[in-house]
Amino acid sequence: MQIIVQKYGGSSVADFVKIKLIAKKISEVTKKDTGVVVVVSAMGKTTNQFIEMAKNISENPPRREMDMLLSTGERITMSLLCMALNELGIDSISLTGSQCGIITDDRHNNARVIEVRPFRVQDELAKNKVVVVGGFQGVSYKRDITTLGRGGSDTTAVALAAALNAERCEIYSDIDGVYSADPSLVENAKHLKEISYQQMQEMSSNGAVVLNSQAVQFAKEKNIAIYARSTFKPGNETVVRNFPSGKSKGVFAVVYENNIIKVLFNSKSEKSFNDLLNNLEQGQIQIKELNYYLFGNNLSASFLISPKDHYNWGKLEHNLREIYKDELIFEKDYSTLSLIGEGLNKDNTVLIESKKILRENKINIFGISTTSYRISILVNKEQLEQSINLCHKNWIENE
Amino acid sequence: MQIIVQKYGGSSVADFVKIKLIAKKISEVTKKDTGVVVVVSAMGKTTNQFIEMAKNISENPPRREMDMLLSTGERITMSLLCMALNELGIDSISLTGSQCGIITDDRHNNARVIEVRPFRVQDELAKNKVVVVGGFQGVSYKRDITTLGRGGSDTTAVALAAALNAERCEIYSDIDGVYSADPSLVENAKHLKEISYQQMQEMSSNGAVVLNSQAVQFAKEKNIAIYARSTFKPGNETVVRNFPSGKSKGVFAVVYENNIIKVLFNSKSEKSFNDLLNNLEQGQIQIKELNYYLFGNNLSASFLISPKDHYNWGKLEHNLREIYKDELIFEKDYSTLSLIGEGLNKDNTVLIESKKILRENKINIFGISTTSYRISILVNKEQLEQSINLCHKNWIENE
Numbered sequence: 063m064q065i066i067v068q069k070y071g072g073s074s075v076a077d078f079v080k081i082k083l084i085a086k087k088i089s090e091v092t093k094k095d096t097g098v099v100v101v102v103s104a105m106g107k108t109t110n111q112f113i114e115m116a117k118n119i120s121e122n123p124p125r126r127e128m129d130m131l132l133s134t135g136e137r138i139t140m141s142l143l144c145m146a147l148n149e150l151g152i153d154s155i156s157l158t159g160s161q162c163g164i165i166t167d168d169r170h171n172n173a174r175v176i177e178v179r180p181f182r183v184q185d186e187l188a189k190n191k192v193v194v195v196g197g198f199q200g201v202s203y204k205r206d207i208t209t210l211g212r213g214g215s216d217t218t219a220v221a222l223a224a225a226l227n228a229e230r231c232e233i234y235s236d237i238d239g240v241y242s243a244d245p246s247l248v249e250n251a252k253h254l255k256e257i258s259y260q261q262m263q264e265m266s267s268n269g270a271v272v273l274n275s276q277a278v279q280f281a282k283e284k285n286i287a288i289y290a291r292s293t294f295k296p297g298n299e300t301v302v303r304n305f306p307s308g309k310s311k312g313v314f315a316v317v318y319e320n321n322i323i324k325v326l327f328n329s330k331s332e333k334s335f336n337d338l339l340n341n342l343e344q345g346q347i348q349i350k351e352l353n354y355y356l357f358g359n360n361l362s363a364s365f366l367i368s369p370k371d372h373y374n375w376g377k378l379e380h381n382l383r384e385i386y387k388d389e390l391i392f393e394k395d396y397s398t399l400s401l402i403g404e405g406l407n408k409d410n411t412v413l414i415e416s417k418k419i420l421r422e423n424k425i426n427i428f429g430i431s432t433t434s435y436r437i438s439i440l441v442n443k444e445q446l447e448q449s450i451n452l453c454h455k456n457w458i459e460n461e
Numbered sequence: 462m463q464i465i466v467q468k469y470g471g472s473s474v475a476d477f478v479k480i481k482l483i484a485k486k487i488s489e490v491t492k493k494d495t496g497v498v499v500v501v502s503a504m505g506k507t508t509n510q511f512i513e514m515a516k517n518i519s520e521n522p523p524r525r526e527m528d529m530l531l532s533t534g535e536r537i538t539m540s541l542l543c544m545a546l547n548e549l550g551i552d553s554i555s556l557t558g559s560q561c562g563i564i565t566d567d568r569h570n571n572a573r574v575i576e577v578r579p580f581r582v583q584d585e586l587a588k589n590k591v592v593v594v595g596g597f598q599g600v601s602y603k604r605d606i607t608t609l610g611r612g613g614s615d616t617t618a619v620a621l622a623a624a625l626n627a628e629r630c631e632i633y634s635d636i637d638g639v640y641s642a643d644p645s646l647v648e649n650a651k652h653l654k655e656i657s658y659q660q661m662q663e664m665s666s667n668g669a670v671v672l673n674s675q676a677v678q679f680a681k682e683k684n685i686a687i688y689a690r691s692t693f694k695p696g697n698e699t700v701v702r703n704f705p706s707g708k709s710k711g712v713f714a715v716v717y718e719n720n721i722i723k724v725l726f727n728s729k730s731e732k733s734f735n736d737l738l739n740n741l742e743q744g745q746i747q748i749k750e751l752n753y754y755l756f757g758n759n760l761s762a763s764f765l766i767s768p769k770d771h772y773n774w775g776k777l778e779h780n781l782r783e784i785y786k787d788e789l790i791f792e793k794d795y796s797t798l799s800l801i802g803e804g805l806n807k808d809n810t811v812l813i814e815s816k817k818i819l820r821e822n823k824i825n826i827f828g829i830s831t832t833s834y835r836i837s838i839l840v841n842k843e844q845l846e847q848s849i850n851l852c853h854k855n856w857i858e859n860e
Contacts, residue, residue, distance in 0.1 A: 078517040115537075116544055118477040123544040130555050131540035134533035138514075141530035145515055145522040156529050161604065182604075205560065205581075 065187065065228040066091060069101040069197065069219035071235040074293040075139050076106035083294070085146035088192060092152060097187035099226065101197040101219040102143055104135025113373045122377040125170035125346075129199075129209045133159070136196030136215070143194050154192040157182060159199035159207070163225075164218060166200035166208045172346050173200055173208035174276070175217060178225035187226075195222065212371050213266075213274030220277040224284035231281065231288050233273060238292035239300030240265070240272050243316045243454045247447050250459050254300050254314070261314070261402065262288075262302045264435045268400040269319030278302065313403040313412060313457035316450050320443060321370040322396040324428070325349075327363040329389045335361055338386060342367070345378040351431050351438075366398070366429075366440070396428060397446040400438040401453060407432050412457070419456055425449050464586065464627040465490060468500040468596065468618035470634040473692040474538050475505035482693070484545035487591060491551060496586035498625065500596040500618040501542055503534025512772045521776040524569035524745075528598075528608045532558070535595030535614070542593050553591040556581060558598035558606070562624075563617060565599035565607045571745050572599060572607035573675070574616060577624035586625075594621065611770050612665075612673030619676040623683035630680065630687050632672060637691035638699030639664070639671050642715045642853045646846050649858050653699050653713070660713070660801065661687075661701045663834045667799040668718030677701065712802040712811060712856035715849050719842060720769040721795040723827070724748075726762040728788045734760055737785060741766070744777040750830050750837075765797070765828075765839070795827060796845040799837040800852060806831050811856070818855055824848050 068088070075081050084100075092098050103109075112131050116123045140156035147154040163179030186193045197215025200208050210217050216233060223231035237245070240262065242252040257265075259282035266275035272290060281288050281302065288302040329335060342349060352365040369375035382390060406412050413432060416439070420427060425448065429440035441449050467487070474480050483499075491497050502508075511530050515522045539555035546553040562578030585592045596614025599607050609616050615632060622630035636644070639661065641651040656664075658681035665674035671689060680687050680701065687701040728734060734753075741748060751764040768774035781789060805811050812831060815838070819826060824847065828839035840848050 078514075081518065112537075115477075115541065119480065119541050120544040120548045124547050127540040127543040127547070127555055130536060130543075130557075134536050137529060137533050138511075141526040142514065142518050144526040144529075145519040148523050148526070149519045156526055158606075207557075 063095050063097050063187065065097040065099065065223075065226045067099045067101065067219050067223040067226070067228045067231045069215055069231070069233045070103065070293060071215065071233075072103040072106050072108070073236045074234055075102055075143065078142075081139070081142050082146050082149075085143060085150055085152070087293075088147065089150045089152050092192060097193075097226075099183060099187070099193045099195060099222055099228070100143070101195045101215055101222065102136060102139040103197050103215045104132075105139050108135040108138070116373065122374045126206055128373070129170045129207050132209050133196070133199040133207050136198055140194045140196045147192060147194070152192055153190060154194055155186050156194045156196070157186070158196050159218065160201035162195050162222065164200035164221065166202055166210070168202040168204055168206065168208065169346070170206075170208055172211040173202065175200060175210065175221045175280070178221050180222060180225045183222065183226065210276070213271065213277070216274035216277035217280065220280040220286060220288065223286045224280050228286065231286050233288055233290045234293040235272065235290070236292065236294075237272055237290075238295055238298035239290045240270070240302075242314060242458050243450060244318070247450055248316070248454050251454070252458060253298055256301050256303070256305065258305055259302060260435070261404075264402050265315055265317050268317050268398070268402065268436060268438065270315075270317045273302065311404060312461070313401045313406065313453075315402040316454045316458070317400050317402060318446060318450055319368055319398045319400075320446070322366050322368050322398055322440065324393040324396055324440070325365050325367060326391040326393065327361075327386075327389060329361050330359050332361055334386070334389060335363060338382070338390070341378075341382060341385070345372065345374070347372060347375070347378070351429065366396075395443045396440050397443045398438050398440055399446060399449050399453065400436050401457060402436055405434060406437055407434050413437055415456070416453060419452050420449060423448065423452055425452070462494050462496050462586065464496040464498065464622075464625045466498045466500065466618050466622040466625070466627045466630045468614055468630070468632045469502065469692060470614065470632075471502040471505050471507070472635045473633050474501055474542065477541075480504075480538070480541050481545050481548075484542060484549055484551070486692075487546060488549045488551050491591060496592075496625075498582060498586070498592045498594060498621055498627070499542070500594045500614055500621065501535060501538040502596050502614045503531075504538050507534040507537070515772065521773045525605055527772070528569045528606050531608050532595070532598040532606050535597055539593045539595045546591060546593070551591055552589060553593055554585050555593045555595070556585070557595050558617065559600035561594050561621065563599035563620065565601055565609070567601040567603055567605065567607065568745070569605075569607055571610040572601065574599060574609065574620045574679070577620050579621060579624045582621065582625065609675070612670065612676070615673035615676035616679065619679040619685060619687065622685045623679050627685065630685050632687055632689050633692040634671065634689070635691065635693075636671055636689075637694055637697035638689045639669070639701075641713060641857050642849060643717070646849055647715070647853050650853070651857060652697055655700050655702070655704065657704055658701060659834070660803075663801050664714055664716050667716050667801065667835060667837065668797070669714075669716045672701065710803060711860070712800045712805070712852075714801040715853045715857070716799050716801060717845060717849055718767055718797045718799075719845070721765050721767050721797055721839065723792040723795055723839070724764050724766060725790040725792065726760075726785075726788060728760050729758050731760055733785070733788060734762060737781070737789070740777075740781060740784070744771065744773070746771060746774070746777070750828065765795070794842045795839050796842045797837050797839055798845060798848050798852065799835050800856060801835055804833060805836055806833050812836055814855070815852060818851050819848060822847065822851055824851070
């Protein structure tokens with residue numbers, strides 16, 4: 063039996079009409095000798111609504127309870143989708159992350175999948191049932207419900223595809239694949255037919271939301287091809303898979319991340335800095351682009367954080383200000399713009415020319431970091447859209 | 462460690478303000494050497510909203526998927542309540558029916574608790590945590606999520622109280638205990654300070670919604686005292702427990718059930734009647750007051766059903782009409798009124814006088830059934846309220 067895993071994002075299951083349409087779509091791929099596993103997200107904005115509900119009760123809700131709350135969203139979708147499939151005469155069963163054997167660590171809100179034991183999924187497929195899975199959730203070895211962070215349903219889909227040795231994994235959303243830039247910001251963004259795991263991960267890690275970075279990592283490890291497609295506008299697709307990169311293509315995409323905060327820390331105490339890092343770790347705030355200097359007795363550090371998805375950031379920021387007072391400065395309203403490509407630092411031409419173009423157009427540059435796959439530039443959020451378009455025009459449209 | 466189990470119904474946790482008030486109430490009973498287990502229902506009308514959602518997708522949703530959907534309601538409440546407790550500095554943890562070890566049969570939508578394995582609850586109590594439990598749900602031996610039917614959170618509370626050997630079980634709702642009649646219909650309904658398990662079960666089985674009948678059965682088996690109280694108006698309470706009934710007290714309560722359908726069946730085929738019973742069983746429709754006659758070759762049967770809580774009754778009724786055509790007649794809009802007491806059939810005085818009073822007031826009587834604990838009378842729903850008041854005045858207010 064060949065197995066296909068499909069994943070439908072929140073906008074694809076946002077209302078009853080769409081859920082019925084998805085059921086119809088699924089009924090068209092079910093046939094003898096094909097096992098179909100469907101991973102669903104919470105309906106539309108449900109997850110955000112739950113976060114708002116929690117905020118009505120507490121500014122700083124316990125992470126474990128947050129996971130208990132959030133995980134119900136996908137359960138609502140999956141049971142409704144099974145009802146819709148049943149109406150079409152398709153035999154199906156909904157399974158929670160736990161019932162699917164998605165075992166995670168106990169880092170609540172942002173758990174990592176450590177093992178998948180899909181015995182129940184296999185049993186139900188063997189009974190010719192479509193298996194509908196609640197994405198975004200797993201169960202820790204302590205038998206508590208966990209969630210996998212933003213985009214976690216992608217991870218569920220790819221992790222299951224890997225564990226089931228699936229033929230392929232299809233990720234459906236409201237965008238028909240991966241573009242050289244966000245089409246809502248860049249008019250001439252180019253659709254990409256094919257992209258490697260490495261390239262996709264670089265894009266996802268730097269702000270592209272079309273596919274989750276941990277999901278791509280799973281696909282890479284098990285060599286599962288991902289097909290990113292539009293749910294309701296079939297035709298185009300992007301295939302993410304392993305392929306020889308050939309000659310260096312230079313910059314092929316421009317991605318961005320908003321709501322970046324630059325953190326400046328000055329202190330005479332190294333312990334104080336270590337404490338700060340621990341506080342951020344406990345708050346599950348990832349730090350990027352750390353610079354750390356000692357001038358005599360004075361320790362000076364700067365780094366970037368993007369806590370926009372952390373529902374309890376407000377409380378944490380307040381606490382950090384109380385603890386570190388004048389030692390700590392938050393500079394807000396930055397964005398990062400990242401040029402993604404290969405061999406970008408083999409010489410400095412991409413860096414030098416990008417800087418020149420931005421400067422000529424009066425874009426203020428507040429920081430730069432480079433790797434072989436990426437050049438990231440820190441700008442004011444007001445100048446982000448213009449910066450993206452300038453870089454995209456120069457490196458992609460004019461090439 | 463003494464253990465207290467509290468249960469809060471849907472109206473007690475209907476919004477964020479109420480959830481915070483409940484957290485405050487709980488914080489007042491937590492102390493050293495007292496383990497507190499709190500069972501919660503879904504917020505306000507959530508369960509009904511889920512049923513409406515399902516109806517948007519399917520007239521006849523699979524029962525298993527319905528349970529998956531409905532069980533999320535209590536999970537939302539329990540996680541929010543833990544967040545509110547955390548705000549007050551009370552250490553707590555939410556547990557699903559499955560995590561509490563509430564093992565049921567696989568009769569989805571109306572499952573019976575067959576065993577409780579509360580190891581996780583005991584572990585968390587030993588860590589001095591308040592354990593907040595999602596009521597109304599369990600897990601079948603097939604490891605599927607089940608729900609326990611209307612009022613099922615009461616069953617969760619009493620079943621846990623029994624398994625944990627709790628000191629007592631407190632059931633909080635918007636009514637301060639059990640009355641001799643529904644206070645919203647009968648002005649002079651009498652508050653009952655104390656009532657036996659047997660009496661309470663008789664009331665619950667015949668329409669009183671203040672306590673679930675299966676819950677009272679559990680309490681009786683394990684001799685757990687139930688305290689029925691008002692959440693937000695403390696003071697009064699009704700204790701349900703074992704006590705010697707003393708001399709017969711006659712009628713002590715008048716309860717009722719609405720939306721009763723009288724089913725008439727006439728056929729030449731006994732197989733046809735057996736099929737009908739099987740159809741109703743598959744639809745989980747309980748039949749009451751069966752009368753069955755054979756006149757020569759003609760089989761004639763009548764019985765009562767009250768499918769108001771069966772979300773898929775509409776579809777089932779349609780199917781039954783298609784199958785049995787002229788053999789089957791549904792007469793709708795009846796109500797039953799039941800006088801509850803002890804030794805009611807030791808002679809016929811209660812029956813004769815009740816009939817007389819109702820007749821004198823032009824109440825049409827469509828059926829009567831009697832046991833030692835109960836006299837039930839079938840009336841038109843329009844005449845129900847008047848009938849209740851007439852009987853209550855005669856047997857309770859004037860005694």
